[in-house]
Amino acid sequence: xxxxxxxxxxxxxxxxxxxxxxxxxxxxxxxxxxxxxxxxxxxxxxxxxxxxxxxxxxxxxxxxxxxxxxxxxxxxxxxxxxxxxxxxxxxxxxxxxxxxxxxxxxxxxxxxxxxxxxxxxxxxxxxxxxxxxxxxxxxxxxxxxxxxxxxxxxxxxxxxxxxxxxxxxxxxxxxxxxxxxxxxxxxxxxxxxxxxxxxxxxxxxxxxxxxxxxxxxxxxxxxxxxxxxxxxxxxxxxxxxxxxxxxxxxxxxxxxxxxxxxxxxxxxxxxxxxxxxxxxxxxxxxxxxxxxxxxxxxxxxxxxxxxxxxxxxxxxxxxxxxxxxxxxxxxxxxxxxxxxxxxxxxxxxxxxxxxxxxxxxxxxxxxxxxxxxxxxxxxxxxxxxxxxxxxxxxxxxxxxxxxxxxxxxxxxxxxxxxxxxxxxxxxxxxxxxxxxxxxxxxxxxxxxxxxxxxxxxxxxxxxxxxxxxxxxxxxxxxxxxxxxxxxxxxxxxxxxxxx
Amino acid sequence: xxxxxxxxxxxxxxxxxxxxxxxxxxxxxxxxxxxxxxxxxxxxxxxxxxxxxxxxxxxxxxxxxxxxxxxxxxxxxxxxxxxxxxxxxxxxxxxxxxxxxxxxxxxxxxxxxxxxxxxxxxxxxxx
Numbered sequence: 001x002x003x004x005x006x007x008x009x010x011x012x013x014x015x016x017x018x019x020x021x022x023x024x025x026x027x028x029x030x031x032x033x034x035x036x037x038x039x040x041x042x043x044x045x046x047x048x049x050x051x052x053x054x055x056x057x058x059x060x061x062x063x064x065x066x067x068x069x070x071x072x073x074x075x076x077x078x079x080x081x082x083x084x085x086x087x088x089x090x091x092x093x094x095x096x097x098x099x100x101x102x103x104x105x106x107x108x109x110x111x112x113x114x115x116x117x118x119x120x121x122x123x124x125x126x127x128x129x130x131x132x133x134x135x136x137x138x139x140x141x142x143x144x145x146x147x148x149x150x151x152x153x154x155x156x157x158x159x160x161x162x163x164x165x166x167x168x169x170x171x172x173x174x175x176x177x178x179x180x181x182x183x184x185x186x187x188x189x190x191x192x193x194x195x196x197x198x199x200x201x202x203x204x205x206x207x208x209x210x211x212x213x214x215x216x217x218x219x220x221x222x223x224x225x226x227x228x229x230x231x232x233x234x235x236x237x238x239x240x241x242x243x244x245x246x247x248x249x250x251x252x253x254x255x256x257x258x259x260x261x262x263x264x265x266x267x268x269x270x271x272x273x274x275x276x277x278x279x280x281x282x283x284x285x286x287x288x289x290x291x292x293x294x295x296x297x298x299x300x301x302x303x304x305x306x307x308x309x310x311x312x313x314x315x316x317x318x319x320x321x322x323x324x325x326x327x328x329x330x331x332x333x334x335x336x337x338x339x340x341x342x343x344x345x346x347x348x349x350x351x352x353x354x355x356x357x358x359x360x361x362x363x364x365x366x367x368x369x370x371x372x373x374x375x376x377x378x379x380x381x382x383x384x385x386x387x388x389x390x391x392x393x394x395x396x397x398x399x400x401x402x403x404x405x406x407x408x409x410x411x412x413x414x415x416x417x418x419x420x421x422x423x424x425x426x427x428x429x430x431x432x433x434x435x436x437x438x439x440x441x442x443x444x445x446x447x448x449x450x451x452x453x454x455x456x457x458x459x460x461x462x463x464x465x466x467x468x469x470x471x472x473x474x475x476x477x478x479x480x481x482x483x484x485x486x487x488x489x490x491x492x493x494x495x496x497x498x499x
Numbered sequence: 500x501x502x503x504x505x506x507x508x509x510x511x512x513x514x515x516x517x518x519x520x521x522x523x524x525x526x527x528x529x530x531x532x533x534x535x536x537x538x539x540x541x542x543x544x545x546x547x548x549x550x551x552x553x554x555x556x557x558x559x560x561x562x563x564x565x566x567x568x569x570x571x572x573x574x575x576x577x578x579x580x581x582x583x584x585x586x587x588x589x590x591x592x593x594x595x596x597x598x599x600x601x602x603x604x605x606x607x608x609x610x611x612x613x614x615x616x617x618x619x620x621x622x623x624x625x626x
Contacts (some may be wrong), residue, residue: 029598045596073542140573154589156533156534157534157589158534164593177526183534183589184578184588184589184595185587185588185589206506212595212596213588213589213590213591213592213595214591214592214594214596215580217589217591232533232534233532233533233534233535233536234530234531234532234534234535234536234537234538234540234551234590235527235531235532235536235567235589236529236530236531236542236547236590236592237530237535237539237540237590238532239547240542240546240547240591243546243548245549256532257531257533257534257536258532258533259530288621292534294533294534338586338587339584339585339586340535340538340584340585340586340587340588340602341586342536343538343584343586343602344538344602344603347602347603347604347605351577351606351607353603354606354607355607374523388573390573390574390577390605391512392532393573394536394537394573395531395532395533395536395537396537397536399534399536401530408538420531420569420570421532433502466531466532466569469533
């Protein structure tokens, strides 16, 4: 079975107060597919006035929505999950066309996982309990969770529907209304979702605004009518958003990327078995989603006594990656999401070589069929070097793996932690002691042990250090979207005796 | 001879002049991290709280260029040329509505260049 480019309307609107609205200025921007650089559709170039309308709608809806029961909210979240699942193929095709990732991924990962996160938070909000403490025999402290009110969410382009589904369900489940701004590179799947679920939530509960960062993102993040901002993206914009939030004394959560180490101890090669096969795949997962993952295992650390033998297998597996037409279900790696990303990644390959790095494979644009020659394809690349090089320290956000060796556990930990980020890490070993002690020593929010790139709901995800803060995909995210109301109750009839 | 660590292409300089006219006082702040990171972001000067942790690399077209000190640690031996390409970024950088992105071309500085900027040795023997 093969797929082809899906049909789009000529233009789409913002989704505000339960309706699709044209941008007030009447301006739109063109959205292109990175697969072949062809036009997809026009999306609103929203400005401050559009943002004001969305914020007003979300504020008007917040009280009624905040007073709905968890049962009602959960029922609606589950309906969204059903709709995503019923339209699996349509969402997958639109996502592939918009982002450039292979259809194999959207069909099997992005879209099914998106549905699952809606279900997870529908379940979590119903299973929750508050707390009551008897402070003394007459005094009881109740803690009641209350929604913050209106939440602004600004999401990235690497997993458009999935990042929406990480952020929106916990905010809604917690009783907030939401204004979502998708990345301008990938406005399509959020819009398709609003078309499909337009009637599910009361008007104003979930709003989607399209547009550019300085014109729509900034007025949203700095708006005095919102109560919280959640952001995934790069560090300067993250810092700006925190500054805007500080003016309103609003809480924020931030996910700002990483340079995740993937560490392979010598015992992985003790046997030539299924586990070794899994470990090799684990090293090659840097190419998953074209490397456009915040937790891309982009630094490969291999113990020196197995280095040559292990790397021979990793290079062979990398060279076997099928790349090209993202609509072909056999394609494993598709197109980078945009031209500027393509250029940035190519410039890193150049700088890696200048720094003395050795290209073990790849290192150039990929040869793809004629129909895709205007798209943005880069061959998965391995660069051998050392951890002080820029290609080891900066998030490239492409299919580039920086490879180095270590001699013992202490050196592995030292290299792993020598980074300004701390989002993900991988540890691979057959030694039971290493499997506990090494992950504990790594300063990162998520350490995959004998696996990588799994993102199940109910496993918390978030960063240490400059990777940000907040924990998504877990019920603890609910508390990032809530206030704690403490009711301190006296059941004693007698006065204090002070006055 | 004193070298400059940063430079700008004429094409990018033109965009800078245009945005300066539109927004007034602006700066470059080099971003790191996820998605659209590792690119210079042009932002209104009053938008960004700057302090000693932001290293000043020089001026381009009369605009100050900064990066955070932990990034500077990695970049100090790098020569930066700011260029512009067509593209789109989900950042707050001011060129984005023009359908453009500022990007960085970089190279490792020679020992002589690094020395003129007060750096000893070069990156490769500074492992």
